[in-house]
Amino acid sequence: MDELEFRRQLLANPRERESEFMAAANENSSNRKLFDEMQSFESKLESALKVDVPEGMAERLILRQSFDTGRSQYKRKARLHLALAASVAFALGLSFNSGLLSKFQQPDIGSVALAHVYEEMPYTSQANEHPNLAMVNAKLARYGASFDSMPGQVKYVNHCSYHGGPALHMVIDGKMGDINVFVVPDGRGLKPSQSFGDKRMHGLVQTLQNASMVIVGDRMETLEPTLQSLSKNFVQSI
Amino acid sequence: MVFGRKKVGRSTVNSDMEEKQKRYEALVQALHKDIYRYAYWLVRNKQVAEDIVQETFLRAWRSLDSLKDESSAKAWLITILRRENARRFERKQFDLVDIEDHNVADTTSMTTEQTIEQQWLYKQIDKLENEYKEPLLLQVVGGFSGDEIADLLSLNKNTVMTRLFRARNQLREALENESQRGAQHG
Numbered sequence: 528m529d530e531l532e533f534r535r536q537l538l539a540n541p542r543e544r545e546s547e548f549m550a551a552a553n554e555n556s557s558n559r560k561l562f563d564e565m566q567s568f569e570s571k572l573e574s575a576l577k578v579d580v581p582e583g584m585a586e587r588l589i590l591r592q593s594f595d596t597g598r599s600q601y602k603r604k605a606r607l608h609l610a611l612a613a614s615v616a617f618a619l620g621l622s623f624n625s626g627l628l629s630k631f632q633q634p635d636i637g638s639v640a641l642a643h644v645y646e647e648m649p650y651t652s653q654a655n656e657h658p659n660l661a662m663v664n665a666k667l668a669r670y671g672a673s674f675d676s677m678p679g680q681v682k683y684v685n686h687c688s689y690h691g692g693p694a695l696h697m698v699i700d701g702k703m704g705d706i707n708v709f710v711v712p713d714g715r716g717l718k719p720s721q722s723f724g725d726k727r728m729h730g731l732v733q734t735l736q737n738a739s740m741v742i743v744g745d746r747m748e749t750l751e752p753t754l755q756s757l758s759k760n761f762v763q764s765i
Numbered sequence: 766m767v768f769g770r771k772k773v774g775r776s777t778v779n780s781d782m783e784e785k786q787k788r789y790e791a792l793v794q795a796l797h798k799d800i801y802r803y804a805y806w807l808v809r810n811k812q813v814a815e816d817i818v819q820e821t822f823l824r825a826w827r828s829l830d831s832l833k834d835e836s837s838a839k840a841w842l843i844t845i846l847r848r849e850n851a852r853r854f855e856r857k858q859f860d861l862v863d864i865e866d867h868n869v870a871d872t873t874s875m876t877t878e879q880t881i882e883q884q885w886l887y888k889q890i891d892k893l894e895n896e897y898k899e900p901l902l903l904q905v906v907g908g909f910s911g912d913e914i915a916d917l918l919s920l921n922k923n924t925v926m927t928r929l930f931r932a933r934n935q936l937r938e939a940l941e942n943e944s945q946r947g948a949q950h951g
Contacts, residue, residue, distance in 0.1 A: 538937075539929040540904065540911070568937065569905075575886040576906050578805050580798045581815055588793045591819055592826045645783070 541565040593649030637723030640741045654683040672763045703745035736763045821846040897932035
């Protein structure tokens, strides 16, 4: 490789390490010098090009996409609901007396909680709104209940749609990530369950006066103490 | 029966969705920095760069199923980004320069002299014609080979290598002139 070709290749790609090229780099002192010079030049170039990336950008990219998902799911759901309503009406008309209705299975309270946690994870995992006791209790008032004191480090509290009716959804800090807490009023027709889980998360249900408290956390999280202190702290006035 | 079938269908849809979501998040985590830096040098403005990156990833999400091979994800995103950028130019010509207020990465561990040198290098990179700058960005920021750059820019490889040579040559010449001037003053 002549010097001109060596120089051409070196400047086109200083990080080239192909054997013929490296032989040329070591052939004489002037090539060697130019090679070393270009290595340090390249390091400067690399670090200059490596500008700071705005903080939280990955999270913003994921959040924006989750809104996009929410929108398209909503459209799909609306169509699905319409189709479902039609087929329910049809099934009702056909089989009101045939006992088919008894086979219609309601989901259990735990699997609804799990599905809800997954669905809202993109929103709730970003939230840290530091609500105070008054804000938590203001949301709870609707369910005729309140907390005596702040139930742990609360990050998020709101109403949510829980199998077609309102429930309280609260996110608190656990040892292994977020713990989702639901207060679900009775009369939702859900099958009871005491504990539930999948590969990633598990949960427990505590039956209260006119409601159930459902908590969901990471598989590795010990939920019993949290559930105990939550329900001890919980006052139902209705 | 009808309901039973419906339920199965629904949960498959959900797990497909979860799978897609995971794939997307992995893509964001692995590549958003390189993609942002590429956008930044193309448009030289932090806000516009972030907007383009947002658009790019949103489009990527919507057509994620068309990405068959994860190893070509970066080239795929760059292609989307370049198209986004071209679209922006069709809409409106921007001439925004905030290059000087952009902090260089990791300035804390650098001496003032190094920072000044780097700021100077910024301006020189910025002065490069796009036809030289883009292959250089693809090579240094994107880590692409000459062949891959040729593919991305629809050029032949020799042209790419020549442009890479010229880009560095220009930067080096500017550097030499600068140090000569410095010597005269000093």
